[in-house]
Amino acid sequence: MPKSLLIVESPAKARTIKKYLGKNFEVMASVGHIVDLPPTKLGVDLEHNFDPAYQVIKGKEKVVRELKKAAKKANSIYLAPDPDREGEAIAWHIAQELGGSPEEYKRVLFHELTKKAIKQAVENPNKLDINRFDSQQARRILDRLVGYQISPILWDKVKRGLSAGRVQSVALRLVVERERAIQAFEPQEYWTVTADLKADEPPVFTARLAKFKDKKFDPKNEKQADEAVKAVKEQPFIVQKVTKRERKQNPAPPFITSTLQQEAYRKLGYTPKRTMALAQRLYEGLETAEGQVGLITYMRTDSTRLADEALAEVRDLIEERFGKEYVPAKPAAYKSRSSAQEAHEAIRPTSSLRTPESVKNYLKRDELALYRLIWNRFVACQMAPARYDRTQAEITAGPGLFRASGQILKFKGFTAVYVEDKDEKGGKKIQIDKDGLLPPLAKDQVVDLVGLDPKQHFTQPPPRFTEASLVRELEEKGIGRPSTYASILSTLQDKEYVTKFKKRHLIPSPLGMIVTDLLVESFSRVMEVDFTAGLERELDDVEEGKRNWRELLTDFYGPFSHALEKAKTEMRQIKGKGMPTDIKCPTCGQNMSIRLGKHGEFLACDGYPECKTTRDFTRDDNGKIIMAEPLPDPGINCSECGAPMQVKNGPYGSFLACSAYPKCRNIMELDEEGNPKEKEKPEATGEKCPKCGHELVIKKTRVGGKFISCSNYPKCRYSRGMPTGVKCPDCGADLVEKRSRRGKPFYGCDNYPKCQYATWNKPLPEPCPDCNHPFLVLKTTKAGQTVQCPNKECGYKRDADE
Incomplete structure (x- = not known):
């Protein structure tokens, strides 16, 4: 019997959905976009109304073939990439590759991956949205x-x-x-005057001088501040007015994409990129006591709308956990931006009953931390406001009027669960008023002066x-x-x-x-x-x-x-000229420019080639360039040509290089104490170079790796990676050890670029005992090393020590 075919973006999402749709559905993943504009040319026809020249993404040919094969057998096709513009584009491109009319395809939008939501979405499919696709295109x-x-x-x-x-x-x-x-x-000076005061009952409290001689007190220098101090310090401090009122603080709205990224950075230290990767996993589904289930709603949204069902559930949870007084009379609604897509919801747990405590044994630490943040924010947004009793007192002392304020938390409300962090603020003046606790005060009460404190401040930059x-x-x-x-x-x-x-x-x-x-x-x-x-x-x-x-x-x-x-x-030409500075060359007095070298920026004299002075540099906290002192003369001559060696700085530290460069390219490494290290003699392989016939040798890289090179270097530049003893599963060539730009080892096909197979895990020349895959891999994580099968359908795994 033909099955229905449902296509999503990711394999993880496919596994979660498959569990709920059962045997009548074939669920497959496109693994993101399957077509795109070509990577090596513009791919847009400027002469024909901007027609795009889409092509199948390299490496996705197999995915497209398998989708087409499955589509031929299916009785109906559901396209279920993510519910946003990118997802709509993926759906359209899949439809175009599979062929037929767009009307034949059923567009499914999963805003959360739970059993009820999945079945409801499949039972109520939409049509492909041409306007949304055009917008993305x-x-x-x-x-x-x-x-x-x-x-x-x-x-x-x-x-x-x-x-x-x-x-x-x-x-x-x-x-x-x-x-x-x-x-x-340019910082501007200003002063404040505060008084520490004592009433009949503790605590001692602080009041700030707000008015002096009936004018706002805003002293610009010490003289003005001292004048006020002298005028008030011998005067009685008398309470003129005490104002008490209740202040409410409302909770923050539920997360949208941008606020989740901001708060995860402030509270957890996660970059936006890391936050979105973790949120993707929580949305697509993780294994819990209930099986594979999506824990949060779709994480790319600018809407603060919340489903009625979710609101009813969380209100019941709040009442059960905290009491009726913590549940507002009606659910809180939050206004979204005018451009928000209201078909989406805010980011929330798919069920508030899945508390962080109930899922903590199934999530990694960073996944749990983000889930807890989302859960807390959602629950808090539907709780009653926090209430404070706020008191403000005005106290006169001769020609001065001081103000003091304090507040007491009267009802926790949403703060029992969550308080939003704030970014640091710039501005003209620093914050000096802080609400503390005031003692009982009454009009006409005289309070004692404990101390007067004039302080100098400077306005702060943004x-x-x-x-x-x-x-x-x-x-x-x-x-x-x-x-x-x-x-x-x-x-x-x-x-x-x-x-x-x-x-x-x-x-x-x-x-x-x-x-x-x-x-x-x-x-x-x-x-x-x-x-x-x-x-x-x-x-x-x-x-x-x-x-x-x-x-x-x-x-x-x-x-x-x-x-x-x-x-x-x-456009101004910078290449070959550099970025001008006002720093003078220590050798000839001309200006120096910042130039971009292979290993970063450096200062070079504008008088080049007559003056070849160069210097490294750093910057202070204000971005000002600080020229580095010249590196000391090592007093060593080149072992190959006899010219003096010079100390140079590279990406891996200091080293010695011949001053006759580029005629002589000899370099010497330095040890931790700055002394030249003798070069290790390359290890012979017994093989001949296929290019020139000289002997091949094993050399070391600066970051600890090894590679095979011709002994006739630099005349012959033949080299290759160290073989692992394992053949490439794609083309049969050797897998060799390589190094990334940052020095991290990985293992790739020796037939690159014709074959682009690569893996971070070290291949081991040992077949899998379970599925007979031709090799295993050594995987290294923070938890240690394991040997496992690279075949995703095989679960073979053992400790590396076994």
């Missing part, structure tokens, strides 16, 4: 037009490997402009962005969408446009600053925050059927293409 083409046409200009003008992005570059601009505001900030505060800024300005924030932050750091200061604050690198300046000069419209936000709103209009996607692209590309042509000839 327009966004993808826009990003391609910007990235693939600006990036080559940056390669030519600055450095190869750079990238520009429609949203990424605007986000970088925000970081750069914030840093420049900090550098340009704070640097953290990943959390940058996400908030992007959201508030309408730049990007919830699904893009994590990738934007990752790209800025991966491209070294932005670095982290003290592992927290985002600082633009000189490269990030110069790229931003060049893009603002040449592509001012694309780099405008308001223009980028407006483009997002137009893409929303496409999704709602109010705007034609081709017309949107036409309106964008006209001015953009003119800017492109102008930039190719008029």
